[in-house]
Every structure is written in structure tokens, then in C-alpha cells.
Amino acid sequence: DAGVTQSPTHLIKTRGQQVTLRCSPKSGHDTVSWYQQALGQGPQFIFQYYEEEERQRGNFPDRFSGHQFPNYSSELNVNALLLGDSALYLCASSSLTSGASTDTQYFGPGTRLTVL
Amino acid sequence: AQSVTQLDSQVPVFEEAPVELRCNYSSSVSVYLFWYVQYPNQGLQLLLKYLSGSTLVKGINGFEAEFNKSQTSFHLRKPSVHISDTAEYFCAVSDFDTDKLIFGTGTRLQVFP
Numbered sequence: 674d675a676g677v678t679q680s681p682t683h684l685i686k687t688r689g690q691q692v693t694l695r696c697s698p699k700s701g702h703d704t705v706s707w708y709q710q711a712l713g714q715g716p717q718f719i720f721q722y723y724e725e726e727e728r729q730r731g732n733f734p735d736r737f738s739g740h741q742f743p744n745y746s747s748e749l750n751v752n753a754l755l756l757g758d759s760a761l762y763l764c765a766s767s768s769l770t771s772g773a774s775t776d777t778q779y780f781g782p783g784t785r786l787t788v789l
Numbered sequence: 790a791q792s793v794t795q796l797d798s799q800v801p802v803f804e805e806a807p808v809e810l811r812c813n814y815s816s817s818v819s820v821y822l823f824w825y826v827q828y829p830n831q832g833l834q835l836l837l838k839y840l841s842g843s844t845l846v847k848g849i850n851g852f853e854a855e856f857n858k859s860q861t862s863f864h865l866r867k868p869s870v871h872i873s874d875t876a877e878y879f880c881a882v883s884d885f886d887t888d889k890l891i892f893g894t895g896t897r898l899q900v901f902p
Binding site: 677704706708713714715716717718721729731763765767769777778779780781782783 | 793825830831832833834835838879881887888889890891892893894895
């Protein structure tokens with residue numbers, strides 16, 4: 674049973690560019706959450722998708738947007754990249770239909786984004 | 790709003806010694822509590838979680854944690870650590886209405902032979 678997968682593993686972009694990160698949830702999961710982990714910090718919640726809708730959002734600007742597809746996979750898009758967007762981006766999946774907030778979130782290995 | 794404080798940024802310990810990683814949280818509502826571990830260049834793996842019931846929670850790899858509501862703490866313990874326990878450990882909370890995780894800044898556990 675495949676866990677949460679993310680692509681690409683690493684990415685280098687320059688300021689002002691746009692980037693798309695991808696996530697496939699664990700089998701049987703319908704909810705995807707995205708987190709940003711800056712170097713030496715804990716992960717920070719960006720947003721969560723369920724039933725192809727953004728269900729909740731953290732304190733991130735509109736440059737950060739996402740999408741969820743009918744197969745539950747998800748994309749994170751970041752426009753107008755800043756140096757401060759350099760971080761590890763983690764995707765986590767869970768199942769809202771199985772019991773809401775008590776369900777465990779399973780994390781993928783992350784995408785390391787470097788903005789030059 | 791909730792917040793999590795991990796009091797120690799680094800904890801050095803010798804192999805086979807006991808260890809405690811401290812976590813305090815702040816919340817105006819009841820919360821769920823979690824400990825995750827992150828090995829180098831990897832994602833997060835759940836060690837254990839407290840949802841309700843017994844305040845002593847046992848997790849994987851011999852770790853356990855105790856929920857103390859009066860002290861708003863959820864400290865992680867292991868009676869005897871191994872070299873392979875060297876990693877970054879994160880404490881997190883979520884409230885009953887959302888499953889958004891709020892993480893602490895992490896504690897680096899370094900186990901020496």
C-alpha cells in the first residue's frame with residue numbers, strides 16, 4: 674500500500690517565477706493538507722482540500738493556491754516566488770469521512786523548494 | 790488560537806539513557822495532542838496521539854507521553870534511547886473542530902554512543 678507521495682523531490686526556481694508541487698494521498702484518504710516547513714522551524718499549515726474545495730486556510734497570502742482533483746490528488750501553486758518561500762513543502766493526507774479530526778494525518782517526504 | 794512551545798531546541802543524551810522531551814500548549818478550547826518524528830531528509834511520522842481517555846499514551850518505538858491538563862503539558866518520554874532515535878521531534882495540537890495541526894519548533898534529539 675503506497676503512502677503519501679510527492680513530486681518533485683527537489684526544485685530550484687528564481688524570484689518571480691511560479692511553481693507547482695504535486696501530492697498523491699494514501700490509498701483510501703480523501704483529504705489533503707499542505708504545510709510549509711522553513712529551515713529550523715516546525716511545519717506551518719497552508720490549506721486543506723476536501724471534495725475538491727478548500728476547506729480551511731492558514732495565514733498565507735493569495736500567492737499560494739491549490740487544487741484537488743477527483744482522484745483526491747492535489748497541487749500546490751505558488752506565484753511570484755520570493756526568497757522567503759524557500760522551504761520544505763509537506764503534504765499530508767487523512768480521511769474526513771472516517772471520523773473527522775481524530776483521523777491521523779500521514780505525511781509525504783516533502784518537496785524541497787529553493788528560490789534564488 | 791492555539792500555540793505549542795517546545796522548551797528545548799536540542800537534547801543530547803547517551804545511548805540507553807532515559808529521555809524526556811518537553812511540550813507545553815496553549816488553547817482556550819479542548820485539543821488533541823500529537824508527537825511526530827522527522828528523520829533527516831524525510832517527512833513526518835506519527836509517534837503517538839492523545840484524543841481522550843487515559844492520560845498516558847503509548848506509541849511506536851517504545852515512546853510514551855503523558856497529558857497533563859492542569860499544566861497544559863504533553864511531554865514525551867523513552868526509558869532507554871537508541872542511536873537510531875536521533876531525529877527531530879515535533880509536538881502538535883489540533884482542536885475539536887478542525888484537523889489543522891499547529892506545530893512547535895521542534896526538539897533535536899542527539900543520541901551518542
